[in-house]
Amino acid sequence: MSQAGIAVTGLGVVGPHGQAPDAMFDALLRGESAIRPVFPELAKPALAATVAFDASPWFSKLQLAGVDRVSQLAVAAAERALDDAGMPGPWAENEGERVGIYVGCGMGGASALETAYRGGASGRVPPLTIPAFMPNAPASHIAMRRKVLGPVLTYSVACASSAIAIAEAAKAIESGEVDLAIAGGSEALIVPGVMLAWQAMQTLASAPPGGAATAVRPFAADRSGFALGEGAAFLVLESAQRAAARGARSYASLAGWGSSCDASHLTKPDAA
Numbered sequence: 001m002s003q004a005g006i007a008v009t010g011l012g013v014v015g016p017h018g019q020a021p022d023a024m025f026d027a028l029l030r031g032e033s034a035i036r037p038v039f040p041e042l043a044k045p046a047l048a049a050t051v052a053f054d055a056s057p058w059f060s061k062l063q064l065a066g067v068d069r070v071s072q073l074a075v076a077a078a079e080r081a082l083d084d085a086g087m088p089g090p091w092a093e094n095e096g097e098r099v100g101i102y103v104g105c106g107m108g109g110a111s112a113l114e115t116a117y118r119g120g121a122s123g124r125v126p127p128l129t130i131p132a133f134m135p136n137a138p139a140s141h142i143a144m145r146r147k148v149l150g151p152v153l154t155y156s157v158a159c160a161s162s163a164i165a166i167a168e169a170a171k172a173i174e175s176g177e178v179d180l181a182i183a184g185g186s187e188a189l190i191v192p193g194v195m196l197a198w199q200a201m202q203t204l205a206s207a208p209p210g211g212a213a214t215a216v217r218p219f220a221a222d223r224s225g226f227a228l229g230e231g232a233a234f235l236v237l238e239s240a241q242r243a244a245a246r247g248a249r250s251y252a253s254l255a256g257w258g259s260s261c262d263a264s265h266l267t268k269p270d271a272a
Contacts, residue, residue, distance in 0.1 A: 006170045006254040007243040010085025010236030012077040012184075016049040016229055019076075035205070035212040035227050039192050045207030046195045047215055049229035066128035067141065068109030069230075074138035074186035075145060077232035081182065082146065085236035086248060096149040100178035101139045102169035103154050104161030104185030107194075108135035114191040138186045138232075150178050158266075160259070161185055162233070167257035169237050179242060184234030198228060201267075 013019065016034030017027040027034075034049040055064060055072040058079065064072075078101075082088070091099060112132035116125045131137065136154040143152045151172065155164045162185030169183035198204050205215030205225035214224040243250050264270035 005240035012081030015231035073232035103139040109133035186232035
């Protein structure tokens with residue numbers, strides 16, 4: 001555990017509940033579920049929370065050929081966080097070396113893999129499949145847009161990926177490795193192949209009429225299971241001293257963090 005004055009000076013989100021932090025938070029407080037039926041062509045009904053997202057403000061049509069949805073969401077959320085923190089443009093070279101990007105991403109470009117698999121049957125696999133799929137692609141696209149020359153790192157720790165990324169970013173600021181960090185995560189797994197794989201684990205929520213209302217309620221007796229979602233969220237972190245010096249608004253202070261592993265099972269936590 002570390003005690004540090006790390007200020008949160010920017011927020012950016014692209015999610016099923018909206019593309020503004022206030023809209024997302026208000027929807028959560030109202031108890032609104034974003035879970036809906038997806039892929040009616042599947043043999044077994046499926047539920048997921050998807051994002052209504054237009055990538056055109058962020059990427060040209062030509063660029064989109066090699067940028068998976070997971071990276072598109074990440075860029076949009078990170079750009080919004082940076083704009084919110086009062087940093088609208090790319091850094092100069094000497095400044096970019098003191099900025100770091102820390103991203104949580106569990107799988108990477110699921111859509112790119114799905115497209116390659118389906119296209120492989122006809123021998124027409126997109127040539128940019130690998131760079132689109134790579135799990136570090138979201139962090140790299142943010143770095144390229146903003147000319148970030150410091151550490152650009154990706155953490156894949158299942159559901160803890162983004163939390164670990166934020167903690168690692170805070171540690172880097174605390175140690176003086178970077179002056180400012182863009183930290184958060186992105187995931188976009190809602191494709192038929194991934195849904196089928198999760199269904200095979202028999203953990204997903206059922207999808208009869210009203211099924212969405214009982215999904216993702218881990219302490220409820222009438223819970224119906226787990227549900228997948230997609231989206232991205234990023235924070236801009238900097239030392240409280242630096243934030244005060246530049247007159248930045250601080251949403252919150254990240255005072256401590258920690259991580260551990262129960263070294264027990266990939267999907268079943270060791271409760272004891």
